[in-house]
Structure formats: C-alpha cells, structure tokens
Amino acid sequence: MKPHALMLGAGLALASAAHASDHRTPAPEDARAYIISPSDGETVSNPVTIVFGLEGMGIAPAGTEAENTGHHHLLINTELDSVDLDANLPATDQIVHFGGGQTQVTTELPTGEHRLQLLLGDANHVPHDPPVTSDPVTITVE
Template identity: 50%
Template sequence: MPRRFMLRALAAMMLTAVPSLWARSPSPPNAEAYIIWPRDGAVITGGKFWVRMGLRNMGVCPKGIDIPNVGHHHLLIDADLPPLDKEIPSDKNHLHFGAGETDARIELPPGKHTLQLLVGDHDHVPHDPAVYSKKITITVR
C-alpha cells in the first residue's frame, strides 16, 4: 500500500476516534447538585469554614471511576460556569474534590464571594446535561 494511503487511513482513524474520547457522560433525569452549607446570604466570621455539598438522584465517587450516574464535586469560587463541554479548570477558583469528598474546609479573604457546585465525570468534564447548583453569595468578615 502506498505511504500516502496509509497516512490518510491513519488520519481517518484518529479523527473518528477523537469524538468518542470527548463524549460527555450522560446525567440521570432530575439530578441536582446543591450547597447544604453555607446558606445563601450567610455571614462567615474568620474566613475558614466548612462547605457541605449535596447531590440528588446521582452518586458521588472518586475521579477515574467510569460508571453511569456518578460524578464528583467541583466548587466554583467567584467564578462563572466554565465551558460545559471541556474539562473543568483546576485553580484557586475551581476546586476539585476528586476523592469523592462531600465536605471541605476552605478559607476565603474578607468580602463578598460566590460559591457554586458543578459535578464532573471521571475525566472532570461536566455531564450532559450539566449538573450544577444555584450560585450563592456569602460574606466573610
């Protein structure tokens, strides 16, 4: 087989494989992420506090576990939802809880802050449709 045909065949195989690598995991009907604590409008004294994370109609598991209807929490701090078809960023505004944690102690500087949960699949990609909480606002004093 001539080399150019082999290269075209290889390129075609790679291009057809790429969409399956990026396919989003489906979420179950009525799945809902929510922040248990703090409540919207809470005033936190001291800056260090526990965030308690909830998930309905879906299971929580560590990253890397590729089974239906499960995921893990990501806490968005002072950030809007990232692109829902790509891996969730990991930085000071996008905290990953890839061990399957449902609570975490965090520290924020004084001022107003927003918090929102976004559930990611085994590869930290939001499900389809995305499962995320209402964005809440807290004040740290």
C-alpha cells in the first residue's frame, strides 16, 4: 500500500477542516512514542512493516476525547520543526494519519533512504503539549 493510500483506507480518520482549539491537549511529561521496528540504520525491502510504540499514554481513535490518549501520525521524510504543532495535522503523503488507533502499518516506500518519526495527535489531530514524539529512525529501502 502506498503512503497516500493509507489516508483513504477504511476506518482511518482524516484531519477535519475544523480549526484547532485555543489550547493543546496536555500530555504527561514522561510520555513518549517510539518506533519498534524497523530499527535506525536498518536496510529493508518492500513491503515495509513499521511498528509503533507508546509509553505513558494510551491509544484511542480520532474523535475520542479521553485523558492521556491519542493516535499516531507517521512523519515520512518530514522534519518535526516543519510541522505546526498548534494546528490540526494535515493528511498528506508525508504526514500519514492512523486515526483508527492502529499501531503498525505495512506499506511500500520508494527505493532509497527515508526518515520516519511518530507524532501523537489528540482527538482532533492536534499534537499534545508537550508534543509526544519518537526519535527519528532512518532506514534504507532496497
């Protein structure tokens, strides 16, 4: 499955056109997302399975307002500092939404090097405060 196809798959919530609220949803200071696999520096072949992890919070589908929960967004070849943390995350080929509460994806990535990073969003696809992110992982697809 191509990354842009992930945004349109059954059960995936897309970013709403609604504006972000005046404040971001709080997250515990020790919460963190992480990529379980593939590991940083790994060489993989298609299809690539990316497994997401989360500590200090729980997963809930988009639209679910529950304390200390959120859902994953996968940044592909996108630097975190280029993302507006005060707004709804857009659904693009580089910011893939997992609004159904998914914790992994198997997808096709073009041959070459790719930077992957997770960013948790709240019920409305807005990053938490502080943002809950993973360390970036760089992989090479053969």
